[in-house]
Amino acid sequence: MPGLPSYTTVFGSLDDYRKGEIDLIDDDPVRYAFSNIFEVASTSRPYEKIAVGKNRQYVLEAIRAEGTSGWRTAPHDEFALVMDGEVEIRLRKLGPDDPVATAPRGSNQLSAEPGGPPMGRVVGRRGHMTLLPVGAAYQFHADSPSVILLQTQDGPDTVYKWAEIIQTVP
């Protein structure tokens, strides 16, 4: 006689993920751009911004967080969702002498620490989502390899390598 079931919610991580698959009946797998965030991050350099989703100018970027990133800013809000590990997100206001964004959208690397006052910091773990507000700069730090999914627009540093990350054969 079975008792009440207990459920285990399965999340993925860099160390423990099991990729799904596409069973083709009458289609081309490329049309589905099927990839896995943890697989992409496992082969990325720290803070490389790999597009895993693109819908016109909008992108989802998989980022391997490891060590300390440079400072970035965007001319619009961005949102960082921690998918694995622990990430500290440091926020500063842009100063009047800071270089303006070089691209009309997406996040831009700043050549130096921003000149505005510190806004504070967030420590996020798996499932935690942080607003990276327009008008601010941000820096990520992770003591051990972690994964961020960034909701943003494509910018000068967005890396496209679809042929390497998506399923292309049945």
Next chain:
Amino acid sequence: MSIEAPARVDASEDNLYGYQSFKLGEFTFSRDEYFVYVEWPTGRHVMSADAFLRALQRDVAWQFFYGTVNFDGVIGTVNHYGTVDLFAGRYNDAYRKAELDHLENFETPLIKATFEQMLDNWTNTGFDPFASPTETGTAFGIKAGDNRPAITRHRVTARRMVNVPGDEPLRNDDNGHPVNRQFADVPQGEPELHPEPGFEGEVIAFNLFAYLSRSQVTWNPSVVSVCGDSLYCPTTEEYILPIIHGNDRVEWFVQLSDEIYWNVEDRDTGAARAKVVMRPGDVAAMPADIRHQGYAPKRSMLLVWENADPELPGLISSGQLPSTAVQL
């Protein structure tokens, strides 16, 4: 300033089972204890009341959503963002070949008002068409009360991000959002916020996974963050998506937890195209020319990522944009 008159719903007196019947153009809708009957000039169709009400609930709550909402392989709606097609057999190869299909276009307020009254009249006390099968009562039997709190739930549409001051609030026990039994093991801790003085309202974060673990509903995307037209619309999924969604734009899925099986068909004919199994961390694009239905054996978290640009359907249907997301 003009005030739009309320759309007039063509509803009958109660039938033998206590339910109203409805007429919309040349379509008629009626129900008895178990089934819903749809008739049009060239055909008729029957669906389980349970399945029909689950689909109707989504169509009403989503304002007819993006593209096509197939209640099943015969009946459904297509959103033209101001008007809505109601169809029977139009996207079913056999009906089309037999010339038994039928389609009428309605102003959105009229079909919305008719569907809302149908949903209200046909939903009995204890049946929640947004909930999973084990979390709700039965749709069947003679007319017995109503369930207005369940069918008129607030749909979350954050303007910037959940938990931003003045935007959509967090969920907790006190505001009627206990942790779902299938997410009892999801950590509930919130992120550590360390704002400098004066920046308390700008250093904002929240636990999205905890937020989703407290969702009352299934297969109901709601907006939690907004970047221009880029909308994060996460949802919790259990059992079967009660509609077959036909796209009018590319729609992306990110599997956040557990597992979903997707059946993918040709949008216009229903021919099988693919099966997609998604596990945590998987990302997949659903092309603009397909329709899909999901199956989740355990309640899971799915991030639906939409582009709400109103120009997209026209650009894709005219061939100015491809129906797929990525070109190698």
